[in-house]
Amino acid sequence: MAQINPLVGDIPGNTELVLRHAEAARVQHHADMVVFPELVLTAYPPEDLLLRPSLDLRIGQALDALCAERLPLYLVVGYPGRCDGKLYNMLAVIKDGVILGTYRKQHLPNYLVFDEKRYFSEGSEALVLDIAGVPMAFTICEDLWESRPMQQAAAAGARLMININGSPYHANKPRERIGILQQRIADGRMPLIYVNQVGGQDELVFDGASVAIDQHGKVQAQACQYAEQLLPVSVQIESGQVNLRPGSVSPWPEGEAELYGALVLGLRDYVNKNGFRGVVLGLSGGIDSALTLALACDALGRERVHAIMMPFEYTAKMSIEDAEEEAQTLGVDFRIIPIGDMYASFMLGLQDEFAGTSPGITEQNLQARCRGVVLMAISNKKGLLVLTTGNKSEMAVGYSTLYGDMAGGFDALKDVAKMQVYALSRYRNQAREWGLAPVIPQRVLERAPSAELAPGQVDEDNLPPYPVLDRILELYIEQDQSADAIVAQGFERSVVEKVVLMVDRNEYKRRQSPLGVRITRRGFGRDRRYPITAGWKPGE
DSSP, X not given: OEEOOOOTTOHHHHHHHHHHHHHHHHHHHOOSEEEOOTTTTTOSOOGGGGGOTTHHHHHXXXXXXXXXXXXXXXXXXXXXXXXXXXXXXEEEEEXXXXXXXXXXXXXOOOSTTOOGGGTOOOOOOOOEEEETTEEEEEXXXXXXXXXXXXXXXXXXXXXXXXXXXXXXOOTTHHHHHHHHHHHHHHHHTSOEEEEEOEEEETTEEEEBOOEEEOTTSOEEEEOOBSSOEEOOXXXXXXXXXXXXXXXXXXXXXXXXXXXXXXXXXXXXXXXXXXXXXXXXXXXXXXXXXXXXXXXXXHHHOGGGEEEEEOOOTTSOHHHHHHHHHHHHHHTOEEEEOOOHHHHXXXXXHTTTTTTTOOOSHHHHHHHHHHHHHHHHHHXXXXXXXXXXXXXXXXXXXXXXXXXXTTOSSEETTTTOOHHHHHHHHHHHHHOGGGSSSOOSOXXXXXSOOOOOSSTTOOGGGTSOOHHHXXXXXXXXXXXXOOHHHHHTTTOOHHHHHHHHHHXXXXXXXXXXXXXXXXXXXXXXXXXXXXXXXXXXXXXX
């Protein structure tokens, strides 16, 4: 099982990656077959690169390169292929330079983050090949979320199912997959080998977690999460019967450890695959920036992380102290750049325009925008990616400033609700596997959250308590429940309607927000597409 991390669009590089891992499997493990992920030659998801005129030429060259090596083992490789003028999500089985068979994906997902029907046509036929005297079937990802392809393969006499995947992560996804795969094994009464892509791709994280499960539904080999792995699976063939021998079973993290690993991988691959030297972020002394700093150090190493504290007259002394302690504990480059003079210059330039008005939200937002300008200037000068630090709760209700704290290139916490921020911070303080602990001062965990843009300001001046807010947001955003349905669960109507209205009104902000790692079933990105201009009223 070749659980690898390809780069979307890099067809020559991905082809070399396939060949390198195939050779390693042959030499190190004496493998007879190497199975790679779905669409491995383009990586998943290639999106509108599939519409480029040169796609067929490039894929043809890649397949020719694989065949030209004449490797004496079976390669199972995913790619986009065209037949009779139609594009399909396909796989090929190759040995000794010959393509022995091809398969076209039958079930094309078209929900949440998936839009395969935009690009691909559906296949209809099974692929069953005689390999080592055993009929083996081959399918692609979503084909095993439905019963027909497995039943079709069993009817064709298959004794082993091999399934290649580009299956993105959300919380608890690996265990959900196991349940689905066990259902399909019951349908087909045969062992199953499931190989998944690993790595971050824009907002998506592919967690790997490839598995080999026997005909009784027992996991016999299990790859790790969040890392490349070439994992051998021993297939015993006797008198036409196929059994999977017990192999290496890597434990999977659970709870906050699972979520934290996804955030680290998503952040690391976004920075590295896009060629940034490192990252810079504003360190406020609050919980969100503290967690973001820890994630950045764990993803990239402290030498690639720069933290800037930008105090103003409303910044508490403890905020400066806590920010400095966090930076020192993690050993990052840390600077303090006050914004008072910058703010005063802006206000001087705007004094005629603001004449006769009272100070308010405009002046608060101007503080945030001064900080955004500082971080973007450092980004431009030093080639660093600006990490914003807003969480999902804030992004949902618009508790953020356009061109201020939203100014940047990536937001690791974009799909992390506020209460999850606290849970992940407590986990990181206790997680010895990540190194130094604790890295977030206790009073940062205990103090009331505040933007510190006005005297005595705390978040709950403008928002419901975060435990209440987060639950309402989960029901409305991730479960698509109506305001009335949420009220029926015991929430106060005025609070629910206020929150729902804030979510709906701030779609325009979210459209301009940086990308962030998706860890829930419904994030603010590919899988939630609501209009900005709309007359839809909250209610039923």
